[in-house]
Amino acid sequence: MLQPIPRRVIDFHAHFVVPGARSEAWARWEEEYAAQFGRAKLELWRERQRKNIAARWRGLADAEDRVQSEEEAVARWKQQVDVHGLNAIVFLTGGGNDRLSRIVRQYPGRFIGFAHHDPFAPNAADELERAVTELGLRxxxxxxxxxxxxxxDPAAFPVWETAERLGIPVLIHFGILGGGGGIAGADNCNPLRLERVAQxxxxxxxxxxxxxAGYMRELLLLCWSCPNVHVDTSGSLQWMRWVPGDMTLRSVLRTFLESVGPERILFGTDSSALPRGFIRMYYDELQRACWSLNVPEEHQDLIFYGNAARLLRLPPETAWKPGEGTAAAMAVAAAVGEGGPRA
Incomplete structure (x- = not known):
């Protein structure tokens, strides 16, 4: 039977999938594509993406076709947190700020939510203020x-000003997006576009x-320029296959440890769809890489837990204690076949 992770862990990068929900900016990008090239080509592009992504899921279970209720999804994610022994999981998206707030409030301290809306949308700064101060997103x-x-662009400066005043972390995806056949060369793919903002x-x-995500060199330069820039380890890291050089998770981790240091690296998985749930494989691979590099335990604790807890300003009492609620959760998970992904 799958055992809980024997260390403190916060998954800083996950998504609560809501059927039909799309990022405002992503939806607008698709509409602009359809307006320029036609909706038939947009559907062809989407289908090719789906096939490319499915071919690269490394043997993990496919997302479920059936539409589950929000209540069921919340319960199953809570099982995942308990079964794997996570201190907390951060849902970066979840069908809009109001919906995600409702979801994470059901398990405060274990579920943590981020606001997610277009920084160039009207009243974007006010919405961020509301999401944090009224909805409890972090x-x-x-x-x-x-x-x-x-x-x-200065049009988004009010959003960054609000984030700075509220003292919240801001996670920004740069690099390739959308799986094979997605976006790779957009102006905003380059992390160095953030230099002026971060400074x-x-x-x-x-x-x-x-x-x-394929812009590793640019990210390292950004980290050199801006000490307030951090990195996370999330995802399948398939981009390593598409850039020159013999890259592995071990070699990439070593480069970041030797440059930005362990204080600016956060563990994440990019977990999303059920029944995959929490992708334990990504934790196992990062843990092995840390061991093979002889990363000191105190530095591993920063990567897997401490840095996230610091950025999220979590109180000490949110820490998960070994064995707390685990046996019952594992029994429930075994009964429904929710033992976790193949690792």
Whole structure:
């Protein structure tokens, strides 16, 4: 039977999938594509993406076709948190700010939610303020490649000012987006577009996921320029196959440890659909890489837990204690066949 992870862990990068929900910016990008090239080509592009993504899921279970209720999905995600022994999981998206707030409030301290809306939308700064102060969300997520303007356009400065005043982390996806056949060369794919913003708002801890998603060199330079920029380890890291050089998770982790240091690296999985749930494989692979590099235990604790807890300003009492609720959760999971992905 699957055992809980024997260490403190916060998954800083997950998504609560809501059927039919799309990022505002991503939906707008698709509409612009359809207006320029036609809806038939958009559907062809979508279908090719689905096939490319499915071929690269490394043997993990496919997402379920059936539409489950929100209540069922919440319960199953809580099982995942308990079965794997996670201190907390951060849902960066979840069908809109109001819906995600409703979801994470059901398990405060274990479920954490981020706001996710277009920084160039009207009243975007006010919406971020509302999401944090009224809805209880604890950060802000942005998909840079599909934004309508450069990420450093002054039109978004009120959003960054709000984030700085509220003291929340901002996670911005740069790099390739959408799986094979997705977006790779948009102006906002380059993390260096954030340099002016990160330097202008030094009180904002920015987090760039997936080790830069194909823009690793640019991310390293951004981290050199801006000490408030962090990285996360999330995702399948398939981008390593598409860039020159013999890259592995071990070699990439070593590079970031030797440059930005363990204080600016956060563990994440990019887990989303059920029945996959929490992708334990990604934790196992990162743990093995840490061991093979002889990363000191105190540095591993920062990567897997401490850095996320610090950025999220979590109180000490949210820490999960070994054995707390685990036996019952594992029994329930076994009964429904929810033992986790193949690792």
């Amino acid at each position: 950060g802000y997520k942005v998909l840079a490649p599909v934004l309508s303007k450069p990420v450093d 202008g708002f030094p009180g904002v801890p920015f987090v760039i996921p997936h080790f830069g």
